[in-house]
Amino acid sequence: MDHVLLKELKEKFNLVFHDVDLLEQAFTHSSYVNEHRYLQLSDNERLEFLGDAVLELAVSKFLYRKYPQVPEGKLTKLRAAIVCEESLAKFAKECRFDQSIRLGKGEEHSGGRNRPALLCDLFEAFLGALYLDQGFEAVETFLEKVVFPKILAGAFSHEMDHKTRLQEVLQRSGDVLIDYRLIKEEGPAHERQFWTQVYFNGEKIGEGQGKSKKLAEQAAAANALNQLLD
Amino acid sequence: MDHVLLKELKEKFNLVFHDVDLLEQAFTHSSYVNEHRYLQLSDNERLEFLGDAVLELAVSKFLYRKYPQVPEGKLTKLRAAIVCEESLAKFAKECRFDQSIRLGKGEEHSGGRNRPALLCDLFEAFLGALYLDQGFEAVETFLEKVVFPKILAGAFSHEMDHKTRLQEVLQRSGDVLIDYRLIKEEGPAHERQFWTQVYFNGEKIGEGQGKSKKLAEQAAAANALNQLLD
Incomplete structure (x- = not known):
């Protein structure tokens, strides 16, 4: 052997x-x-x-x-x-x-x-x-x-990672309302940028930026997770 | 409920x-x-x-x-x-x-x-x-x-059933030599028939007939199983 x-x-x-x-x-x-x-x-x-x-x-x-x-x-x-x-x-x-x-x-x-x-x-x-x-x-x-x-860590699904994880973490305390708000978008079509904030029961808990609405939401969720899990 | x-x-x-x-x-x-x-x-x-x-x-x-x-x-x-x-x-x-x-x-x-x-x-x-x-x-x-x-009972595989089962049954007693011998084939190509005998450590334990060599071997194994498990 x-x-x-x-x-x-x-x-x-x-x-x-x-x-x-x-x-x-x-x-x-x-x-x-x-x-x-x-x-x-x-x-x-x-x-x-x-x-x-x-x-x-x-x-x-x-x-x-x-x-x-x-x-x-x-x-x-x-x-x-x-x-x-x-x-x-x-x-x-x-x-x-x-x-x-x-x-x-x-x-x-x-x-x-x-x-x-x-x-x-x-x-x-x-x-x-x-x-x-x-x-x-x-x-x-x-x-x-x-x-x-x-x-x-989200290595297998861009969709599953941060947003799902955030939902997981927050719903431990029961029913939750998480919403993502697009607050700004800028730039020409081929390099447009999106800014998103995520709210938990009405309170802002994170924000992020990305090349699509989805990516911006992911970034916001990741930002919220970082603060919550610190 | x-x-x-x-x-x-x-x-x-x-x-x-x-x-x-x-x-x-x-x-x-x-x-x-x-x-x-x-x-x-x-x-x-x-x-x-x-x-x-x-x-x-x-x-x-x-x-x-x-x-x-x-x-x-x-x-x-x-x-x-x-x-x-x-x-x-x-x-x-x-x-x-x-x-x-x-x-x-x-x-x-x-x-x-x-x-x-x-x-x-x-x-x-x-x-x-x-x-x-x-x-x-x-x-x-x-x-x-x-x-x-x-x-x-072989409900899921015609190939797996009798021959594999026969091997299973026989090898309980250790290493075994099972061989299938084609002893006769007859008839025109479109309805040819094959006759096979199966031997266990040199002793004939079953025989069968079928439309292909494979089917004849399956039949021989089934015949041997019937006699062994009776």
């Missing part, structure tokens, strides 16, 4: 696998298995099949609980933006999983170690292995470090 | 919800909410969002464990055949959930109670509610009654 991986999992995520074979399988690409048939290894594809569903539920549950007022259509769009090849490949790289996967020579030479589809599968296979080894809550704990903070 | 539903859930599935509001929400279609705005109800769409992912994981885990030798590609196809609108609508009907959903008048008159998409969403929403109310294992227990037996 790759000792760098074991060390990093322990240090970064406080993770120690009971069944290291499972972890090893998650980091074994089919191209490696094909080039070492005599070793009779298993590749990570079945773990990826399982991990895909584990991730889907973990993200769905997180979104369901975190955004109690957001309708299903928006949740589905947001989930699709999170659980997609591009995002998962990034997560895999951030965890430095790309350094530890075992590839065949052909795959290595053709740049497989940086291929988004391969990295995405690797990330899912790792989650599948973690789920089998330690259960669903361990997967959630891992995602709380790697994925969930990015969702809350 | 619909007392017939409560009674049937208890009698058929030994299920009693702690939070009956969740169950009620699962059985409330958006058309009903729209026609009764003064009641300030929630429809079942967010629960469906969650339940969709719960079902996906439960089925994935079941397939992963039940078919340890089946490659990822086939598992993915099988999962897609199970977790699809048509199948889920059937499950909803078998559970008689269609009798208990609250619809708006327009939806009712246009036949919504029999619409597959609506029934599919209802089934997923129910699973979402059950998951929130009683956790993942309760969902698995429910599916063990409603869905999993059909998977094992």
